[in-house]
Amino acid sequence: MDEKVKVEHLTKKYGDLLVLDDISFSIKKGEFLCIVGPTGCGKTTFLNLLTKIIEPTSGNIYIDGIPADPKVHNISSVFQEPSAFPWLTAEENIEYGLRIKKYDNKYIKEQSSKILALLGLEDYKNVYPRDMSVSMEQRVVIGRAFAMNPDLLLMDEPYGQMDIKMRYYLEDEVIRLWKVTGSTVLFVTHNLEEAVYLAERVLVLTNKPATIKTEIDVGLERPRKVSSPDFVEIRKQLTDMIKWW
Amino acid sequence: MEQFKKKNLIYQILPLVSVSALILSWIAFSLATGGIIFPGPASVVRRILKTFETPIAGMTIIGHTLISLKRVLTGLFISCVSGISIGILVGSNRYLKATLGSFLEIFRPIPPIAWIPIMIMWFGIGELPKILLIVLGSFFPVMLNTASGISLVNKINLDVGQIFGGSKISILKEIVLPTALPSIFSGIRTSVSCGWTVVLAAEMMGAQQGLGLLVMKGWGINDMALVLGAVIIIAFIGAMFSYLLKRAERLLMPWNR
Amino acid sequence: MEQIKTKKVEVRNLSKIFFQKNSSFEVVKDVSFDVYDGEFLVLLGPGRCGKTVLLNMLIGTETRTSGEIHINGAESGKPSPAMSMVFQKKALLPFKTVMENVELGLKFQKIEKEQRRKICQKYIDLVGLHGFENSYPHELSGGMQQRAGIARAYAVSPDILIMDEPFGALDAQTRYQMEEELLQIWEKERKTIIFVTNNIEEAVYLADRIILLSSCPAHVKAVFPIELPKPRDLFDPEFLRIREQIETQTDLSL
Secondary structure (H helix, E strand, O other): OOEEEEEEEEEEEEOOEEEEEEEEEEEEOOOEEEEEOOOOOOHHHHHHHHOOOOOOOEEEEEEOOEEOOOOOOOEEEEOOOOOOOOOOOHHHHHHHHHHHOOOOHHHHHHHHHHHHHHHOOHHHOOOOHHHOOHHHHHHHHHHHHHHOOOOEEEEEOOOOOOOHHHHHHHHHHHHHHHHHHOOOEEEEOOOHHHHHHHOOEEEEEOOOOEOEEEEEEOOOOOOOOOOOHHHHHHHHHHHHHHOOO | OHHHHHHHHHHHHHHHHHHHHHHHHHHHHHHHOOOOOOOOHHHHHHHHHHHHHOOEOOEOHHHHHHHHHHHHHHHHHHHHHHHHHHHHHHHHOHHHHHHHHHHHHHHOOOOHHHHHHHHHHHHOOOHHHHHHHHHHHHHHHHHHHHHHHHHOOOHHHHHHHHHOOOOHHHHHHHHHHHHHHHHHHHHHHHHHHHHHHHHHHHHHOOOOOOHHHHHHHHHHOOOHHHHHHHHHHHHHHHHHHHHHHHHHHHHHOHHHO | OOOOOOEEEEEEEEEEEEEOOOOEEEEEEEEEEEEEOOOEEEEEOOOOOOHHHHHHHHHOOOOOOEEEEEEOOEEOOOOOOOEEEEOOOOOOOOOOOHHHHHOHHHHHOOOOHHHHHHHHHHHHHHOOOOOOOOOOHHHOOHHHHHHHHHHHHHHOOOOEEEEEOOOOOOOHHHHHHHHHHHHHHHHHHOOEEEEEEOOHHHHHHHOOEEEEEOOOOEOEEEEEEOOOOOOOOOOOHHHHHHHHHHHHHOOOOO
């Protein structure tokens, strides 16, 4: 199987404080991987390392066999707080990354109309973020991230503040986008049900200093049903591993 | 952690380096120009010490400094008390904001120095016009900052006050004023520097005593060392003021550290 | 054993319309419900519209367009000592320590310092913040800040506690922890609680009764008494069934 991302012995210390301890894993091309861990397990540090905002104390990250480099690779991120550019419309926001990368106009238009259609936002393409609801703005940001055909798409609790019904809707939507674009997605969440609902594989982190405790293959058919016995079983298994509360 | 300490040390050293560089270049510059138009630190210190033997206008330099200081502090006291109270009224009451606010807006853009001739014509050259000038020059920063600080209070915090049964006065005291305190302080800081600017200007226009008088005297008799001495004392006192204000801020606002 | 239920709160035909220059916007529409003594009532609704306005009308910081609210049988229109509130976030005063925040209500009531500190200490201990009395809010985690907010609301010994999505800004795991703790406190103190949330799982976990509100404008869609014994098991098939049942009746507000 194609290895898209490979993380080797990733370690981060702040002075004497060990935050991440020797983390190694890989993500297959086109895989949807969820990372879960107890509250305060150092996931922000982990994400900052992946986006190269901070440097690891030791260890390496490879994308397509080359050391990860924001100048070479296309890594996009979606955070909990929506961050659409207020001076751009929905459509312009979605096109933004492609324009930066200087794709030709025809491709940009094709790509943005495909994404707008997948989001069902064709009628809202000329709307500015100030006139969007929080959920719509977040969907535009997610569309922008997928439109770029990123080598790696990092999502950090993008649905943390949404209510459950909307959350299900958005989770189905992200699965749709992922399937159509074939992107490689790393999704970080505290919500174990969400992880089981989305992931092909779940990576479980321990408490600080974080190491990989185990990984679980979620071999469930889609669409998944949160009350089905298989689903509940996996969620329970995850909960027992992480539960601190 | 060690790395962290090292970095902190650098930030402690850098200000010392820049101040010594300033003094060194001062010495170099005065040596290069012959020391008359631009006396060096040593001659300035000597000139200041000389005022203890032969007082100017019957006073040593300390006397003049104290006179200026007294004027500034009196003026600042009046503008802080009135500025903060009017700021609270304007910031918390929309009627007052509409009436008093626009009335004050007419006076705000007038540079304090423009008041000098008017003050002299109305009140002569005694203490009163000088203090009034300082008040005029330092009132607006503290008033405006107080008003804007008060309007910064979140609605949710006001709701908290209401829900937990606070009266108007106690909500003002427990919630509104502490929220506005950082803005009030930055207003006071600006007012202090405005106060110094104005007292100097006022003293340069016909005063018998004060640091402004020393500057004027020195200028009149080409005594550059005296001018520089007075200016340095002013700078030093200004720095002291801002240091003390910072300390007071920390003491009064421990949550803001 | 069927207890005789005393009505604590009666809400009748409550509506709220915001008027703007050329338009009006209805956020609460003809809402009626009762809250019984000692009950844990959850108002469950999607999105962000209506629920907070409804609560603010209940507690008296928002005017109503029409309708009636009776608290302990008397018409209510402004904040009263019978009720206190826990907010979603950022409602602790940043310039006060935990203790000073918690004692705010008692200070307003002019209770003597020694006595109010004693009362507040009890609630600070109850929410598990012992040792953090002199910390400022920014030194605390989100969960601990909400605990201080809960202690503050309990300290004034209200009849009725109103909670406006108090755990909405917390991560999913801290949220479970806080839900468990809130139930324990509720068992101990037996106050009437009106709890607003958009999280169906949280609602089913906490509530004696759920009032499901529609999306904008908020009106009552359905009422679900939840009979499962507490503390409840999130993985219990019956729990999951109720969750699903409520979910299918909830509006999607995109």
